[in-house]
Amino acid sequence: MIANLLTVAAPAPAALRRALARALALPESAVDVADADGDQADRDWDAPVLCGYRRLPRASDVASELDVTVTPAADPDATERALALGLAAATGTSVLYPDADQLPSAYWVAVPDGRTVRCRLEPLDDADGDDGGPAYRVTATQEPVPDLPGATVEILPEILDREPLPTPLADAFLADRPNGPAASPEGGLHHHLRVWERLVRRLDADWRPSGHYREDLFARDLRSRDTLDDMAVEVPSLRPLLAILDGVYRERTVGEPSGAGDREPDWWHARTPGLLPW
DSSP: EEEEEEEEEEOHHHHHHHHHHHHHHHOOEEEEEEEESSTTTTOOOSSSSEEEEEEEOOOOOSSSEEEEEEOHHHHHHTOHHHHHHHHHHHSOEEEEEEEETTTTTTTEEEEETHHHTEEEEEEEETGGGGGGGGEEEEEEEESTTTTTTTTTEOOOOOTTTSOOOOOHHHHHTTSOOOOOOOOOOHHHHHHHHHHHHHHHHHHHTTTTTOOOOOOHHHHHHHHHHHHHHHHHHOOOTHHHHHHHHHHHHTTTEEEESTTTTGSSSSSGGEEEESSSSO
């Protein structure tokens, strides 16, 4: 297992070696730690655990970068998450590891208290060049992290938009229809119909898989429903499908516009989720 980790504070090499040994339940002699940019002549390349570290500029929210190789002999079941949590507990500093299935900015923070928290990590273009190397800013976390006080605490919209959600009705309806850029009529139909069905599926599943949503994204999704209403003038076959999705939306929301029900234009704007996710 190869782990690419970032630490908020920079443990000294000896402390890092002890922490890795503790996290992996190994003797310290099984762990080799060295400056990745320093002299490599004295490294124990046969050690079950190899760790190269780099210090990052002072302007960075993370102080060191770790490249850790854990051989199967050391731990055949090792994962980045488990190693990050073990290091955080052993060093008392938060440790970041990437979410491989998400955007390049999508990371997890392993917090010394045992939590893992989603975060957004972005490169700093104006880092203090005197220190050399890349610098990063943790711009947002989904829960408070004590040693990242400058991060905004928010539900990350880019993660919500990439959550896997089925859209079987939209998929079937769009299967034989041409696609294109989202700004084109063809691509717009694909985009807005899937946005609307994704919202309906979230509502129907009580906001799973994450259990969260954002009010601004909810408003955005309602605007997609507005657009679909206009599109249905040119694509009348869209109406029965919208009626099905709208029915689920109505069941999972509360409120009614002036007693007119679904005869009122844009009636969906007058309803709110029965279970608020924000």
